[in-house]
Structures are given as C-alpha cells and as structure tokens.
Amino acid sequence: MPRKKYYYPQFIIKWINFEFWPAWLFYAPMFLYGFVLAIKSKSFSYFTAANPEMAFGGAYGTDKTKLLNLLSSKYHTKDFFVTKEKSKEDIIKLMAEREIEFPIVAKPNVGERGRGVEKIDNEKELENYLNIIKEDLIIQEFVSHPIELGVFYHRFPNSIQDGISSVVMKEFLSITGNGRDSFGKLLSKKFRAKSRLKYFRKRYPNKWNIIIPEGITFKVEPIGNHSRGTKFLDGTHLINTKLVEVFREISKPLNGFYYGRFDIKVNSIRDLYEGKNIKILEINGTNSEPAHIYDPDYSLLKAYREVIKHMNLVYKISQANMALGIKPMPFIELIRGLLHHLFAKK
Numbered sequence: 001m002p003r004k005k006y007y008y009p010q011f012i013i014k015w016i017n018f019e020f021w022p023a024w025l026f027y028a029p030m031f032l033y034g035f036v037l038a039i040k041s042k043s044f045s046y047f048t049a050a051n052p053e054m055a056f057g058g059a060y061g062t063d064k065t066k067l068l069n070l071l072s073s074k075y076h077t078k079d080f081f082v083t084k085e086k087s088k089e090d091i092i093k094l095m096a097e098r099e100i101e102f103p104i105v106a107k108p109n110v111g112e113r114g115r116g117v118e119k120i121d122n123e124k125e126l127e128n129y130l131n132i133i134k135e136d137l138i139i140q141e142f143v144s145h146p147i148e149l150g151v152f153y154h155r156f157p158n159s160i161q162d163g164i165s166s167v168v169m170k171e172f173l174s175i176t177g178n179g180r181d182s183f184g185k186l187l188s189k190k191f192r193a194k195s196r197l198k199y200f201r202k203r204y205p206n207k208w209n210i211i212i213p214e215g216i217t218f219k220v221e222p223i224g225n226h227s228r229g230t231k232f233l234d235g236t237h238l239i240n241t242k243l244v245e246v247f248r249e250i251s252k253p254l255n256g257f258y259y260g261r262f263d264i265k266v267n268s269i270r271d272l273y274e275g276k277n278i279k280i281l282e283i284n285g286t287n288s289e290p291a292h293i294y295d296p297d298y299s300l301l302k303a304y305r306e307v308i309k310h311m312n313l314v315y316k317i318s319q320a321n322m323a324l325g326i327k328p329m330p331f332i333e334l335i336r337g338l339l340h341h342l343f344a345k346k
Contacts, residue, residue, distance in 0.1 A: 019294040048329040053256025058285010079140035145265035166290035173221040173229035177212025192229040232294040261288035
C-alpha cells in the first residue's frame with residue numbers, strides 16, 4: 001500500500017527546515033562558541049586577522065571589487081565599479097567602452113546574501129533598477145556558463161598547508177511545462193517560489209498566462225542565491241587534489257587573503273578540474289558560509305558540526321597571522337564599522 005503523503009503549510013515547512021531560518025536564529029547557538037574562541041585569542045576581533053587585506057577580515061562591508069581586480073584575467077569577468085551618482089547614460093557609455101552588452105548583472109559593491117543583485121536584460125530594466133538601488137554598484141557581464149558553485153578555499157601564511165572545505169552546487173529555480181498549465185500556475189506550485197510570486201509576476205508579465213509546452217524547461221531565477229529560490233546541494237564529493245591545485249593557482253595573486261568562498265561559474269566539471277572556462281563572480285571573506293550545509297538532506301546537528309569546523313579554521317588562520325605580527329582590528333573600530341554598515345544611509 002503506497003505511503004500517504006502529507007502536505008504542510010509553507011510557514012510550517014520553513015520552521016521545520018533550518019535552511020529557511022533567519023540567519024540570526026540559525027547562528028544563535030554559535031555565538032557562545034565564538035565567545036570561547038575570542039577568549040582563547042584574547043581578542044573579540046581576532047577574526048579580522050584572518051584576511052588582513054579585507055576590511056574587517058571580510059566579516060562585513062567588503063568591497064567586492066578589491067580582490068576581484070587582483071585575479072588573473074582568465075578568471076576575471078568583465079565588470080566595473082560605478083558610484084551611486086552615475087546615471088543610466090553613464091553606465092551605458094561605460095559598458096560600451098568595456099565591450100559589455102546586455103544582459104548584465106548589477107549588484108551593490110557592499111552587500112550580503114544576494115541583496116540587490118539583479119540580472120538586467122535591457123536599458124529599461126537598468127533604469128528601473130537605478131530608481132530603486134541608490135548605492136555604489138558593480139556592473140558585471142552575465143556569464144552564461146551552466147554550472148554555478150561556491151568553493152570554500154583556505155590556506156595558512158608562510159605554509160604550504162591549504163585545502164577546500166566546502167563546495168556547494170546551485171540548482172536554479174526552474175519550471176517545466178506540462179502542456180496544460182500556465183507559466184504562473186506552474187510557478188505557484190513551486191515551494192521555493194511562493195514567497196516571491198509578486199516579484200515574478202512583475203518580472204514576467206508577458207509569460208504569466210501562457211501555457212508552457214510539455215517538456216520545455218524555463219530558468220525562472222538566474223541569480224544563484226538561496227533567498228532567490230535556488231536550492232543548495234552538497235558538492236563536497238567534488239573535492240580532490242586537482243580542485244585544490246586549481247584554487248591554489250587562482251589565489252596566488254590574492255595577498256592577505258587566507259579564508260573565504262569563491263562563487264564561480266564554469267562550463268563543465270571537466271573544465272573545473274582543468275582550471276579553464278572558470279569565471280569568478282565574487283569572493284567572500286570570514287562572513288562566508290559553508291553553504292553546502294543548506295542541502296535539504298543535511299541534519300541540523302551535521303550543519304552545526306560544519307560551522308564549528310569552519311570557525312576553528314578562522315581561529316587557526318588568525319592565530320597564525322597574529323604570530324607573524326598582524327594585529328586584529330581594535331574592537332571599538334570593529335563595532336563602529338558594524339554600526340555604520342548596518343545603519344549608515346546608503
């Protein structure tokens with residue numbers, strides 16, 4: 001006899017599954033362990049020594065362009081920085097100078113968790129975006145490589161010790177037609193899309209009521225962020241010596257960077273291991289999450305073990321840098337920077 005399926009309201013599912021919890025709730029138990037590490041370090045800002053060339057060690061307020069501009073050109077996307085005062089016309093001119101065409105990705109130069117990141121297909125969408133986002137921006141070519149990964153790489157100063165501790169694979173929010181239901185109806189059946197249906201209806205007004213032919217798949221959300229409906233999957237089985245060698249090579253120009261996650265797009269897994277056709281979209285520091293823990297099959301206990309492992313890595317790398325004379329940021333400056341990051345008017 002087939003097992004009966006039970007369907008729960010969306011809010012119940014979100015509270016049962018920790019991948020949908022607010023960050024402050026998920027990480028609340030980890031604050032105590034962070035306090036223990038701070039006591040051992042004799043500094044409440046010890047983690048700022050992990051990446052001495054990143055503001056606050058990459059914990060927040062990170063300038064996304066600084067490290068990207070140090071990368072080898074073969075890994076670098078076409079992109080440029082613009083201040084919030086720049087107009088649509090200014091950006092179009094800069095795109096032409098750098099041979100960047102639509103579609104593009106626009107994102108705040110300082111931001112986390114996918115806030116303000118949008119794929120923009122034409123001048124009208126760019127104008128609408130600029131009317132909403134009043135911040136310094138990165139304008140980046142849209143990379144069409146089919147595979148997006150987050151690769152967590154670390155290394156130690158004055159040492160050959162390095163490694164990859166996490167790989168997350170990103171499964172984009174998509175719908176597949178059945179020949180009966182409209183675009184909107186198919187999307188409304190997707191659990192990960194339910195909280196953003198209003199946004200999608202506005203983004204796809206001409207597709208909303210169209211019947212999607214059977215077998216036709218449409219990628220609804222091109223931005224690979226969990227808050228945008230992307231499913232994060234455990235990709236740690238991809239870790240091997242070849243992958244470590246690739247990211248060791250990528251990281252060579254990044255002086256003062258020892259710990260963080262590379263968000264990348266690549267054409268194939270074979271290319272990944274050969275270190276070719278890789279484009280680095282973003283580099284994150286100590287605020288990086290080992291995002292493979294948000295795989296729906298991960299248990300909460302297993303996820304916390306992974307978080308603790310990565311907290312220990314930050315501690316050990318910070319201690320190694322401090323032994324070389326690098327001092328953590330004064331705690332008062334850390335707090336002042338955090339308050340500015342949280343409350344400063346954009």
